[in-house]
Amino acid sequence: MEYLATNDPYVLWNSLYERYGHLRSVILPNARSEWKPSSYKTLSVAVAIIVAINIVVAMAVAIIKVVDIIKIIIIYLVQQPASPPVSHAHSHSLLLRSPSYSHGLSTSHSLSLTAVSPTSPSFLKNSTSASPNRRWLRLLLRRFPTSVKLRPSLKFWLKWLKKVIKFSFAVVKPLPLTSLLLHLEMGELAADKHVKYIISVEKKKDSFESVVMEHLRLNGAYWGLTTLDILGKLDAVDEEDVISWILKCQDESGGFAGNIGHDPHVLYTLSAVQVLALFDKVDILDADKVSNYIVGLQNEDGSFSGDIWGEVDTRFSYIAICCLSILQRLDKINVDKAVEYIVSCKNLDGGFGCTPGGESHAGQIFCCVGALAIAGALHHVDKDLLGWWLCERQVKSGGLNGRPEKLPDVCYSWWVLSSLIMIDRVHWINKDKLVKFILDCQDMENGGISDRPDDAVDVFHTYFGVAGLSLLEYPGLKPIDPAYALPVDVVNRIFFSKK
Numbered sequence: 310m311e312y313l314a315t316n317d318p319y320v321l322w323n324s325l326y327e328r329y330g331h332l333r334s335v336i337l338p339n340a341r342s343e344w345k346p347s348s349y350k351t352l353s354v355a356v357a358i359i360v361a362i363n364i365v366v367a368m369a370v371a372i373i374k375v376v377d378i379i380k381i382i383i384i385y386l387v388q389q390p391a392s393p394p395v396s397h398a399h400s401h402s403l404l405l406r407s408p409s410y411s412h413g414l415s416t417s418h419s420l421s422l423t424a425v426s427p428t429s430p431s432f433l434k435n436s437t438s439a440s441p442n443r444r445w446l447r448l449l450l451r452r453f454p455t456s457v458k459l460r461p462s463l464k465f466w467l468k469w470l471k472k473v474i475k476f477s478f479a480v481v482k483p484l485p486l487t488s489l490l491l492h493l494e495m496g497e498l499a500a501d502k503h504v505k506y507i508i509s510v511e512k513k514k515d516s517f518e519s520v521v522m523e524h525l526r527l528n529g530a531y532w533g534l535t536t537l538d539i540l541g542k543l544d545a546v547d548e549e550d551v552i553s554w555i556l557k558c559q560d561e562s563g564g565f566a567g568n569i570g571h572d573p574h575v576l577y578t579l580s581a582v583q584v585l586a587l588f589d590k591v592d593i594l595d596a597d598k599v600s601n602y603i604v605g606l607q608n609e610d611g612s613f614s615g616d617i618w619g620e621v622d623t624r625f626s627y628i629a630i631c632c633l634s635i636l637q638r639l640d641k642i643n644v645d646k647a648v649e650y651i652v653s654c655k656n657l658d659g660g661f662g663c664t665p666g667g668e669s670h671a672g673q674i675f676c677c678v679g680a681l682a683i684a685g686a687l688h689h690v691d692k693d694l695l696g697w698w699l700c701e702r703q704v705k706s707g708g709l710n711g712r713p714e715k716l717p718d719v720c721y722s723w724w725v726l727s728s729l730i731m732i733d734r735v736h737w738i739n740k741d742k743l744v745k746f747i748l749d750c751q752d753m754e755n756g757g758i759s760d761r762p763d764d765a766v767d768v769f770h771t772y773f774g775v776a777g778l779s780l781l782e783y784p785g786l787k788p789i790d791p792a793y794a795l796p797v798d799v800v801n802r803i804f805f806s807k808k
């Protein structure tokens with residue numbers, strides 16, 4: 310498309326060159342070596358063990374050589390005190406008897422062989438008669454009965470060592486070294502601390518965070534409780550308390566408010582339905598009442614308003630489609646019209662905005678791609694073009710931003726990654742670096758995850774950090790569905806359980 314849209318060849322060249330650079334530095338190493346994050350540690354440990362074994366073997370070889378050298382020195386010492394005429398005569402007699410002599414070996418070569426041949430009977434006889442005081446040396450030499458000559462030569466050892474090194478590299482080669490180092494310096498997910506952090510936020514009702522979140526408490530409940538479920542700790546909260554509080558947030562219109570006594574909005578309605586789904590309690594809702602509230606918010610052009618005040622945004626299209634799908638009431642809206650509106654928000658760069666012509670943003674892209682995925686209309690997405698735009702969100706630190714020239718933020722680990730998964734292009738980013746970025750944003754002392762390393766933590770980023778790690782298949786986490794933003798077992802229960 311750029312070939313058609315860019316007239317200036319210099320601009321076109323620069324743009325292609327930048328893309329090539331990205332291909333080479335991010336996609337190529339990934340394509341060369343793709344492995345599951347669940348095996349990061351195992352792989353690192355396996356390679357470390359192989360390298361360690363090689364080093365030990367190489368050192369053992371070196372020690373053997375040292376022993377040989379010591380033996381040669383000892384032999385030399387033993388041989389030296391023998392009277393020169395005897396030694397000479399001995400060499401001479403050996404030369405006469407040596408089979409190699411008759412094969413034309415030079416005198417000097419044969420002499421060197423005799424000098425390092427401790428097991429030669431004549432040699433021992435000679436040294437014994439020449440130096441009775443060195444009996445201990447003779448005994449020592451008998452302890453090493455093999456002849457140095459019979460041992461492999463230095464050339465052999467060097468060849469062998471070369472093979473060992475070659476083997477080590479053959480094992481290490483498929484793993485990009487930078488990735489290996491990344492794994493070794495990568496921290497662990499402080500899962501227990503995050504569970505404690507989420508429970509503590511829920512308990513401290515007059516803390517700053519709780520007060521700030523007062524109006525969107527239902528969203529907070531969804532973020533916190535889904536995090537607990539992904540970590541396998543949903544039972545750490547009182548289910549009855551949560552459910553009775555959620556029901557108190559429902560308005561007579563059928564929609565839910567962010568807190569008791571507030572105004573209803575689709576944002577909180579989806580959160581309420583999602584939390585009930587976590588506890589397998591969607592059935593306690595009057596599904597028609599809730600879905601009627603959402604149906605009433607669809608506009609002529611297929612778009613959705615967030616509430617009675619009429620703001621239109623593709624976020625609300627996603628919420629309506631996702632919520633109605635969970636309630637199994639998708640047939641109550643005009644899905645074709647809803648899809649048509651979402652497609653009208655598609656941009657030339659392959660991304661999507663809030664409304665037609667709105668700038669592409671990773672958050673809106675998640676909403677549009679998620680809605681299209683649930684509606685079975687992903688064919689409207691140019692997967693390669695959008696994949697490019699999304700994978701270019703990864704910055705040097707490994708984190709993802711929401712649009713060009715912006716700072717990375719842990720929450721985009723969800724918005725970008727889930728979209729890439731839905732369009733089957735997740736292998737276009739460097740997953741290892743993203744895992745490290747998320748882990749670097751943890752508060753290792755008190756739990757919780759922040760937007761960027763060393764910032765203050767909050768429940769929103771804790772959820773999207775943990776959910777992002779789940780999408781990255783980080784070990785020990787429940788898998789999460791990229792379209793419904795709920796654990797896969799919860800989604801399966803909704804659609805496949807017989808009730």
Ligand code: GRG
Pocket residue numbers: 576579624627628671672673675676710711712715716718720724793794
């Ligand atoms: C069930 C997961 C789930 C979502 C429900 C509410 C919603 C549907 C989706 C929100 C999508 C969205 C717009 C996310 C972006 C959130 C965000 C961090 C916005 C910040 O925008 P800017 O412009 O930040 O302040 P940047 O990063 O662009 O500087």
